[in-house]
Each structure stands twice: as structure tokens, then as C-alpha cells.
Amino acid sequence: MTVEQAPNRSLQLTADGQLRHFLTLDGLDRALLTDILDTADSFIEVGERSIKKVPLLRGRTVVNLFFESSTRTRSTFELAAKRLSADVLNLDINTSATSKGESLSDTLLNLEAMASDMFVVRHSQSGAPHFIAESVTPGVAIINAGDGRHAHPTQAMLDMLTIRQHKGGFESLKVAVVGDVLHSRVARSQIRALNELGAAEVRVIAPGTLLPRDVESLGCSVEYDMQKGMKDLDVVIMLRLQKERMEGALLPSEREFYRLYGLNQAKLALAHPQCIVMHPGPINRGVEIESAVADGPQSVILDQVTNGIAIRMAVMSMAMGGQVAERNQKQAGRAQA
Amino acid sequence: MTALLDMNRLLDELEAGLREIMAARGVASPALIGIRTGGVWVADVMRKRLGLEEPYGELDISFYRDDFSRIGLNPKVMPSSLPFSTEDRDIILIDDVIMSGRTIRAAMNEVFDYGRPASIILATLVDLGARELPIQPDVTGEVLALESHQRVKLRGPEPLHIELQETGQ
Numbered sequence: 425m426t427v428e429q430a431p432n433r434s435l436q437l438t439a440d441g442q443l444r445h446f447l448t449l450d451g452l453d454r455a456l457l458t459d460i461l462d463t464a465d466s467f468i469e470v471g472e473r474s475i476k477k478v479p480l481l482r483g484r485t486v487v488n489l490f491f492e493s494s495t496r497t498r499s500t501f502e503l504a505a506k507r508l509s510a511d512v513l514n515l516d517i518n519t520s521a522t523s524k525g526e527s528l529s530d531t532l533l534n535l536e537a538m539a540s541d542m543f544v545v546r547h548s549q550s551g552a553p554h555f556i557a558e559s560v561t562p563g564v565a566i567i568n569a570g571d572g573r574h575a576h577p578t579q580a581m582l583d584m585l586t587i588r589q590h591k592g593g594f595e596s597l598k599v600a601v602v603g604d605v606l607h608s609r610v611a612r613s614q615i616r617a618l619n620e621l622g623a624a625e626v627r628v629i630a631p632g633t634l635l636p637r638d639v640e641s642l643g644c645s646v647e648y649d650m651q652k653g654m655k656d657l658d659v660v661i662m663l664r665l666q667k668e669r670m671e672g673a674l675l676p677s678e679r680e681f682y683r684l685y686g687l688n689q690a691k692l693a694l695a696h697p698q699c700i701v702m703h704p705g706p707i708n709r710g711v712e713i714e715s716a717v718a719d720g721p722q723s724v725i726l727d728q729v730t731n732g733i734a735i736r737m738a739v740m741s742m743a744m745g746g747q748v749a750e751r752n753q754k755q756a757g758r759a760q761a
Numbered sequence: 762m763t764a765l766l767d768m769n770r771l772l773d774e775l776e777a778g779l780r781e782i783m784a785a786r787g788v789a790s791p792a793l794i795g796i797r798t799g800g801v802w803v804a805d806v807m808r809k810r811l812g813l814e815e816p817y818g819e820l821d822i823s824f825y826r827d828d829f830s831r832i833g834l835n836p837k838v839m840p841s842s843l844p845f846s847t848e849d850r851d852i853i854l855i856d857d858v859i860m861s862g863r864t865i866r867a868a869m870n871e872v873f874d875y876g877r878p879a880s881i882i883l884a885t886l887v888d889l890g891a892r893e894l895p896i897q898p899d900v901t902g903e904v905l906a907l908e909s910h911q912r913v914k915l916r917g918p919e920p921l922h923i924e925l926q927e928t929g930q
Contacts, residue, residue, distance in 0.1 A: 477874070
């Protein structure tokens with residue numbers, strides 16, 4: 425008997441199209457992205473109850489496997505898992521420079537021996553969650569919590585949920601992503617999600633040194649002049665200036681960057697009056713964004729944090745659900761054979 | 762083959778039964794909760810018939826089902842919406858059809874996450890028997906004993922009607 429090797433794109437989907445891992449938005453169609461947003465809407469309602477917990481993942485073990493530090497993402501994943509009634513183990517592992525592949529495999533074998541059901545993975549190397557999903561025991565779900573410069577799909581989906589809440593939909597929207605696109609896994613996932621959900625226009629606004637070479641191929645237009653780029657915008661998404669990832673002289677100075685690409689009230693006034701302001705956090709006040717804008721009436725930055733819990737509950741329960749459904753189908757198939 | 766049950770008679774029975782048990786228990790202003798989808802339609806009718814001012818709640822029990830570990834998450838989950846606190850309230854929980862009792866178990870677990878109700882009255886339009894859990898409705902429109910090839914399906918909301926379907930097996 426030969427085992428059919430699933431093509432890489434469908435690594436995260438079951439044969440009948442359910443989510444079983446959540447690694448990237450690539451290969452996920454509009455219907456599935458909309459399912460994720462709809463499911464998250466139901467979890468927002470759960471978060472408003474006196475008891476903010478549902479029994480979906482009761483008795484299951486979720487391991488937050490963070491090879492790269494994070495406060496907001498890790499704590500919202502932890503809260504999401506706990507609100508699904510899962511048991512949660514948090515592991516912060518500083519990546520050692522040597523033998524990463526080997527130590528990763530060993531770590532995983534040990535965690536699998538503890539009968540874990542789900543790994544939430546953040547790693548500085550692009551593709552690490554894919555690698556884990558390919559090698560992990562069947563039945564264990566992998567959720568990407570950010571890998572290298574590649575993807576941060578739960579962040580992009582919580583941004584989409586926030587946009588849909590405030591704008592009702594995506595069809596007529598003009599959206600800009602501003603700042604350090606080069607180092608941003610968030611930007612890649614956002615552009616992909618906005619295009620799949622049918623946004624009218626996606627722009628990136630950044631200096632050439634902070635743009636990847638093939639940026640248009642992601643599905644966006646490019647504007648170097650922020651004054652021009654802000655025109656008619658319905659949504660402006662600011663990116664954090666990733667100082668810890670800067671190599672070489674990409675920027676003259678932070679002050680210069682703020683003057684040209686920082687979002688202040690004067691620049692925001694160039695956008696549509698109902699334009700919402702988003703930022704994945706943590707914000708560098710006075711580097712990407714003025715405090716008066718970050719704390720202002722058009723800012724939805726704290727909604728993003730609240731929505732992050734609901735989105736993570738949605739993808740965790742959907743991926744776990746896909747895994748159990750698949751396992752039961754296989755068992756039923758074996759029983760019949 | 763499809764036969765129609767007399768919907769008005771079922772609703773009359775349900776209303777009369779509810780009035781009786783409310784009087785017996787001294788429940789003056791109950792909070793109505795319908796279980797999606799059919800139970801919500803029935804709750805809408807009962808609210809009007811009982812002359813209740815307060816809007817009814819809608820429960821989607823997808824997050825509380827006991828078969829997640831067999832079939833995964835219901836892909837069409839909608840938010841539950843209870844426009845009142847259940848704390849110390851007399852609740853009338855309404856569903857269209859009761860069979861195994863598993864839906865009601867899930868629904869009661871969900872109701873308790875909104876607060877501790879004073880009491881719950883369970884009302885179902887049709888009781889098909891075939892119980893798997895020790896849960897019985899307080900009020901029901903009709904008890905039906907189906908043959909294995911028969912199914913019932915509530916259609917609605919306008920007009921509300923129940924179809925008795927023969928699957929032909």
C-alpha cells in the first residue's frame with residue numbers, strides 16, 4: 425500500500441476541506457475565511473457573558489510553543505485556549521544558534537509524549553510551523569502564531585474581523601498598510617486576506633528600503649509618498665517599526681521616518697473622515713504613530729486585541745474539530761474494511 | 762410521502778400547557794429562550810400568545826454539543842443572544858422537537874453560563890420519544906411514536922408547519 429503525499433497547500437485542510445492546521449492564509453478560500461470570521465463572531469458573544477467559557481476543548485492539552493518572545497500574542501492564545509476549557513502549557517524557548525532542526529524535533533517528541541493535542545508555534549524561522557505540521561503525530565493540530573517574515577495568519581484574521589465589525593464588509597474598501605513591510609509577516613498575511621475577501625484596493629505605503637522587491641506580486645499597489653497614499657482611505661493599518669530586525673542602514677533615523685511615514689492627525693485628515701486606524705501592537709508612540717491618533721476616536725487598536733481572543737478561539741476549535749472528524753472518519757473506514 | 766400535522770392544534774396544546782404550569786408554579790413573568798432554529802420560531806409564537814412584552818432569547822448550542830469529539834465543530838454556528846440576565850429568572854426553554862435529550866442538556870449547560878436561573882420549564886412542540894438521557898419536557902404539543910422510516914421537520918417561520926416525512930425505507 426502506498427500513502428498518498430498530500431500536496432503542501434492542503435497540508436492544513438482535511439479531504440473534505442475542513443481546517444486541521446492553521447499555518448498560512450495561502451490556499452484558504454473566501455468561504456473558509458468567512459467561516460472563521462463568523463465563528464469568531466460567536467466567540468465574541470461568549471466573551472461578553474458572566475462565564476466566558478465554553479466546553480469545546482475540555483480535556484485537551486494546548487502547548488504554546490514560543491521560540492520567540494511575545495506578550496500579546498501568547499497571552500491571547502493562552503486566554504483563548506482557557507476559554508475553550510483546554511489545559512494550557514506555556515513554553516518559552518530561546519532558539520539556540522546551533523542545531524535548531526534537531527532540538528526542535530527533540531522538543532516535539534517530548535511534548536507529544538505528554539499527549540498534547542495542539543501546538544501553537546511562534547518561531548523566528550519562516551516555515552517552522554509547516555515543518556512541525558509535516559512531522560507531527562496525526563491528530564495533533566498546529567497553529568502558526570508567527571514565523572519569521574513569512575506569515576502571522578491569526579493576526580491578519582483578527583484585523584479582518586475588526587474591519588468587518590466597523591465597515592460591515594470588504595467590497596468597497598480602500599485599505600493601506602503603512603511602514604516596515606519588509607520585515608513584517610503581518611503585512612503579507614493582511615494583504616493576502618484583504619485580496620481574498622475582495623477589498624477594492626490594497627496599498628502599501630513605505631520607503632523603498634522597507635519594501636520587499638516583489639511587493640506588487642503580493643497583490644497591492646505601492647505608494648512612497650504618504651500624503652498621496654492617505655487619500656480616500658477607509659482603513660489604515662500601521663506596522664510596528666521592527667527595530668530588532670533592522671540590519672544595515674535601511675533608515676536615516678527614527679525622527680526622519682516619523683516625519684515621512686508616521687501617522688499624525690494632519691495625515692489622517694487626508695483620509696476618508698470615517699477611516700479607522702489599526703496597529704498590531706506593540707506601538708512605538710512617536711515612531712509610527714502619534715499618541716493623539718493611537719488614542720483618538722478613529723483608533724480601533726484595542727478592539728483588535730479583544731478580537732484576537734475570539735479569532736484564536738475560532739481557529740483553535742475549527743482545527744481541533746477538523747482533526748477529530750478526520751480521525752473518526754479514518755477509524756470508521758478501517759472498521760468497514 | 763409527506764403529511765402535515767395540525768400546527769394550530771399543537772400550538773394550542775403548548776400554550777394551554779404553559780399557562781397551566783405557569784399558574785401552578787406561580788410564574789408570572791418568565792423569560793423565553795428558543796433553541797435555534799425551530800425552537801426560536803416556536804418561542805416567537807408563544808411570546809405573542811402569552812402576551813409577554815420582553816423579547817425572547819436565542820440559543821445556538823454548537824459550542825456545548827457533546828459530539829465535538831466525533832464530528833468537530835458545527836460550521837454554521839451563530840452567536841447566541843440573550844437580551845436579559847438569566848440570574849434568578851424563571852426560564853421557559855423552547856425547542857421544536859425532543860428526541861435523545863442531548864440538545865436540551867447542552868442548552869441547559871449554556872443557560873447556566875449566563876447566570877443561575879430560579880427555574881426552567883421545558884416546552885417542546887413535538888416529543889418523539891427515543892430518549893437517551895433522563896430529560897423530559899414539562900409541556901409538549903404532541904407525543905408521536907414514529908416508525909423507523911419516518912422523520913419530522915419543522916418548517917418556517919411563515920407559515921410555521923410540521924412535515925411528517927416518509928423516507929421510503
